[in-house]
Amino acid sequence: MNFIQKAIQFFQTDTNQKINWNQFFGFDKDGIVANYDDFINRGYAQSPDLKPVVDKIAHTSSSVSWKVYEERNGELELNETSKLWDLLENPNPNQTWNELQYALIVNLALTGNALAKGTDSLGMGVQGAFRELEVLYTQGIEPKLDSQYNIISYDYVIDNIDTNIPAEEIVHVKYFNPTEKGLETGMGLSPLQSAVYPYRTSLHQWEASANLLKNKGAIGFISNE
Numbered sequence: 001m002n003f004i005q006k007a008i009q010f011f012q013t014d015t016n017q018k019i020n021w022n023q024f025f026g027f028d029k030d031g032i033v034a035n036y037d038d039f040i041n042r043g044y045a046q047s048p049d050l051k052p053v054v055d056k057i058a059h060t061s062s063s064v065s066w067k068v069y070e071e072r073n074g075e076l077e078l079n080e081t082s083k084l085w086d087l088l089e090n091p092n093p094n095q096t097w098n099e100l101q102y103a104l105i106v107n108l109a110l111t112g113n114a115l116a117k118g119t120d121s122l123g124m125g126v127q128g129a130f131r132e133l134e135v136l137y138t139q140g141i142e143p144k145l146d147s148q149y150n151i152i153s154y155d156y157v158i159d160n161i162d163t164n165i166p167a168e169e170i171v172h173v174k175y176f177n178p179t180e181k182g183l184e185t186g187m188g189l190s191p192l193q194s195a196v197y198p199y200r201t202s203l204h205q206w207e208a209s210a211n212l213l214k215n216k217g218a219i220g221f222i223s224n225e
Contacts, residue, residue, distance in 0.1 A: 036139040039110045039192050050192075054109045062101035083129050091133045103135045104173070111138045112175040112188035115154075117165060133171065143186035151186045 070079040108114040118130030142155040156163045174188025
């Protein structure tokens with residue numbers, strides 16, 4: 001009993017605020033969860049180990065050609081006049097379909113989520129179809145859920161501009177996320193999450209090597225070694 005009391009006093013601040021022992025030792029359950037900014041800005045943008053793997057997956061997948069076929073009299077015939085064909089030919093003014101696929105797959109591989117905002121095809125006679133698709137930055141997305149954990153809209157914050165987008169206007173592809181956080185947020189599970197320890201180890205190894213080389217100074221400046 002005396003030991004327990006001392007332990008409680010040890011994990012207590014001067015303001016009488018208790019400190020969770022997991023947080024004290026750096027084992028906080030959320031502490032090892034790298035966020036999307038970390039996976040994208042540090043992992044993909046800075047890691048020479050991660051980027052080639054993700055790029056290989058994205059390049060291979062996005063190189064697949066998409067065609068639209070229509071079943072006529074029991075046979076499949078190429079349909080180059082459909083609205084879906086138009087979307088594949090020109091998904092938006094800034095990207096080809098392969099470039100759009102590439103961007104979506106990179107987001108999916110890094111964060112477990114790939115999102116695109118669709119512009120509906122009003123006046124084209126195709127209800128529910130999209131005329132254009134625009135890739136969204138995953139780190140700017142926050143789904144809004146109802147009491148049954150169904151996504152009803154998305155908050156999209158870029159450059160401090162907050163836009164609320166109805167769920168019907170979003171194409172959201174995600175990896176299944178069985179965690180409690182997945183249920184509460186509506187977001188998919190990043191493949192990197194299960195590899196967060198080796199992922200961070202890789203980053204730390206490269207950072208340590210860079211610092212070691214930097215601190216060695218100019219080799220041969222004082223001696224010929």
